[in-house]
Amino acid sequence: MGPPEERDEDWFTKVYAADYGHVVKYGQRRLADADAAAELAQEVFVIAWRRRREVPDRSLPWLYGVARRLLANEWRARRGAPDLLPMTDAGLLRKPGVSGADATVGVADLQAALATLADLDQEILRLVGWEELTVAEAAQVLGCTRTTAAVRLHRARRRLQDAMSYRSGSPAQQPVLARPRKVM
Numbered sequence: 748m749g750p751p752e753e754r755d756e757d758w759f760t761k762v763y764a765a766d767y768g769h770v771v772k773y774g775q776r777r778l779a780d781a782d783a784a785a786e787l788a789q790e791v792f793v794i795a796w797r798r799r800r801e802v803p804d805r806s807l808p809w810l811y812g813v814a815r816r817l818l819a820n821e822w823r824a825r826r827g828a829p830d831l832l833p834m835t836d837a838g839l840l841r842k843p844g845v846s847g848a849d850a851t852v853g854v855a856d857l858q859a860a861l862a863t864l865a866d867l868d869q870e871i872l873r874l875v876g877w878e879e880l881t882v883a884e885a886a887q888v889l890g891c892t893r894t895t896a897a898v899r900l901h902r903a904r905r906r907l908q909d910a911m912s913y914r915s916g917s918p919a920q921q922p923v924l925a926r927p928r929k930v931m
Contacts, residue, residue, distance in 0.1 A: 754799040763792055766807050769878070773814055776877055790817055808884035811874065815888060860910035868903035875900055 770791050774784030791813045795802055803809055861869050867889075874885040886896035 754802070759792075759796055759799065762795065762802070762806050766810055767792065769807055770810050770814055773811055773878060774818075776873060777818060787814055787817060805884070808880055808887040811878060811880070812888040812890070815870070856911070860907060860913075863910045864903065864906055867899065868906055871896065871899045872903050872907060 767788055770788040771784050774787040775781060778784050778787070791810055794813050794817075795806070795810060801809075861872065864872075871885055871889065874880045874888055875882065880888065882897050882900060883893045885900070886893045889896060889899075891899075
C-alpha cells in the first residue's frame with residue numbers, strides 16, 4: 748500500500764476486502780449477536796476511512812485496536828457486562844472447514860476456562876490464539892510494548908492452563924461460571 752497521499756477509494760476497497768471478515772470474526776468472538784458483530788465491523792471501517800492517513804500498511808492490528816476501543820466504550824456506556832453467548836451454545840460456533848482455534852475440540856471448555864480469567868488475560872489470548880496476531884501486533888492492539896505483551900501472554904497462558912486443569916477436576920468442585928442477568 749502506498750504513502751498516505753494515495754489512500755483513496757481503491758486503497759480502502761483493498762483493505763476492506765482483505766480485513767472485513769477478520770474484523771467481523773473478532774466481533775463474533777466477543778458478542779453474542781452476529782448482527783452486532785457486523786455493525787461493529789462497519790463502524791471500524793468508517794473510522795478507518797476517516798483516519799486513513801493514520802492506518803499502517805499492516806492494517807489488521809490497527810483495526811482490531813479500533814474495534815477493541817469501540818467495544819470498551821459501548822460496555823462502559825451500558826455500565827454492565829456485555830451480552831455473552833451462553834456456554835451451552837458455544838459449540839454452535841464450530842463450523843466444518845473452519846481453521847484455527849475454532850476447529851479444535853472442546854471449544855466450550857476453553858471458553859468456560861477463559862471466562863474465569865481477567866479481561867486483559869482473555870484479550871491477549873484471543874488476539875494471539877484466535878486472531879492469529881504476533882506478539883508485536885497484539886501489543887499494538889493493546890497499546891503497550893512488545894515486551895509487556897509477551898509477559899502478559901506468558902502469564903495468561905499459565906493462568907489458562909491452570910483454569911483448564913481445574914475444569915478437568917470433578918464436577919462437584921467446578922464453580923458456576925455465569926448466571927443469567929436479571930432484567931430490570
